[in-house]
Amino acid sequence: MRHRGRARVIGFALLAVACLAGCNGEDKNTATPGTVSSADQSEIAKSNAYITAANESSGLFAKAMATYQKTVSPKLSGDRPLETYEVVSVQQVTKIRTRLETAGAMEGSIPELDPAARDYAAAIAAFEPVNNGLANYAQSKGFLVDKGAKARAEDAAFLASLRKVVDVETVFFDRIDARDARLTQEAYDRAPDGSAERYRAGIVLRGKAAMKEVLTVFTEPGDVAARAAFAKNLDEMAGMVENWDRAVRTEKPDGCPALQGSANSVIANGRKAIQSAEAGRFDPGSGTPSFVLQQEFNGLQQDFSMMIFQLNQPFSC
Numbered sequence: 001m002r003h004r005g006r007a008r009v010i011g012f013a014l015l016a017v018a019c020l021a022g023c024n025g026e027d028k029n030t031a032t033p034g035t036v037s038s039a040d041q042s043e044i045a046k047s048n049a050y051i052t053a054a055n056e057s058s059g060l061f062a063k064a065m066a067t068y069q070k071t072v073s074p075k076l077s078g079d080r081p082l083e084t085y086e087v088v089s090v091q092q093v094t095k096i097r098t099r100l101e102t103a104g105a106m107e108g109s110i111p112e113l114d115p116a117a118r119d120y121a122a123a124i125a126a127f128e129p130v131n132n133g134l135a136n137y138a139q140s141k142g143f144l145v146d147k148g149a150k151a152r153a154e155d156a157a158f159l160a161s162l163r164k165v166v167d168v169e170t171v172f173f174d175r176i177d178a179r180d181a182r183l184t185q186e187a188y189d190r191a192p193d194g195s196a197e198r199y200r201a202g203i204v205l206r207g208k209a210a211m212k213e214v215l216t217v218f219t220e221p222g223d224v225a226a227r228a229a230f231a232k233n234l235d236e237m238a239g240m241v242e243n244w245d246r247a248v249r250t251e252k253p254d255g256c257p258a259l260q261g262s263a264n265s266v267i268a269n270g271r272k273a274i275q276s277a278e279a280g281r282f283d284p285g286s287g288t289p290s291f292v293l294q295q296e297f298n299g300l301q302q303d304f305s306m307m308i309f310q311l312n313q314p315f316s317c
Contacts, residue, residue, distance in 0.1 A: 049103035199244030
């Protein structure tokens with residue numbers, strides 16, 4: 001895992017389910033307690049649909065591009081017969097496009113997200129015919145018959161189309177991420193001091209801040225400042241979890257062990273990563289296999305995604 005790149009934190013909190021965001025920042029004192037306007041409900045539903053699409057795609061196209069360029073492109077650069085060949089999952093591609101189009105057609109307008117979602121869906125739609133043709137070729141192992149001729153002939157068109165999807169995917173995720181961060185911060189600021197709701201939003205805020213440093217911790221072990229920032233955010237997240245658990249138990253003595261365990265897994269494995277970095281396990285000359293580092297990095301990302309998943313459950317604490 002000796003690559004440099006931008007860490008993408010996968011996992012956004014659903015607005016209505018996780019109760020982390022309010023509705024258009026309106027003055028809650030002017031509304032009837034416990035009620036939400038029809039327009040606000042439509043916006044929340046549409047936003048949640050976009051977030052579901054984002055969580056489901058999990059950067060699929062960027063990952064596919066990286067994998068293709070690393071494992072397939074080198075084989076196509078020569079004239080040796082292909083033994084293996086693959087493109088992007090047709091089922092996943094169609095599912096993500098459908099999610100985006102369905103969300104875009106819902107009532108309500110979200111200027112922060114609507115244009116980016118339309119561009120993302122349109123780029124996927126343009127990519128599908130190219131990908132589908134090569135998927136049939138890959139699944140039927142047509143490359144064993146023509147020695148990879150079709151793959152080589154269509155390689156440039158495939159990569160160009162995929163690159164367009166990756167570009168708009170990045171914009172869509174940036175818009176989702178920015179809005180998610182803004183609304184979560186607003187939820188934190190709006191919640192009463194000392195309340196479970198405030199600490200719950202704080203867990204997400206500190207967790208996201210920590211995860212923005214995680215790639216640097218793994219790939220640039222000499223960056224002490226990034227490691228210190230990562231550790232600080234984990235410590236603050238741990239404090240939020242402790243306070244949240246205490247606040248929850250005042251109303252629910254049994255607490256919420258599922259969400260508590262998910263949050264603590266992020267903190268625990270993040271602290272293990274810090275210990276490994278300090279011990280030199282992440283250094284290029286340490287001898288630690290690249291696939292081991294990749295597994296540990298992916299595991300921490302999955303821990304964070306699982307925490308968000310727990311937050312997004314209908315009966316989450």
